[in-house]
Amino acid sequence: MSNNDFFERVYIVVKKIPFGRVSTYGAIAKYLGSNKSARVVGWAMNASHLNKDIPAHRVVNRIGLLTGKKHFFGTNLMKQLLESEGILVEKDMIIDFDRYFWDPSKEL
């Protein structure tokens, strides 16, 4: 528990990711002020695992790889969620990632 300060900021940003768009851990970390804290963003996602309001499936690594897929019940749920939003996923990787990429630093 402790202070949800950093986590809360991550949640706020992730919640603002538009439907059919995706973002990266690094982009979010950078928006929060520390581009070095990409891993912490991932950690925040892990903590948000219990929070259904957090569209964690829209957050992937910088190349559009679904690295967090394994944390989704160990199934292809993450892929299905993305595909339901019109995002094509092939081999745990987002097709045309640049087109769907949403940068909070620019869009927000």
Added chain:
DNA sequence: TCAGTGACTGACC
């Protein structure tokens, strides 16, 4: 307090 860990990233080889 210290050491280990991780849903990352950039640099190197």
Added chain:
DNA sequence: GGGTCAGCCACTG
């Protein structure tokens, strides 16, 4: 072009 290494920050035991 792809595999490895080393920093990075926050959390846990």
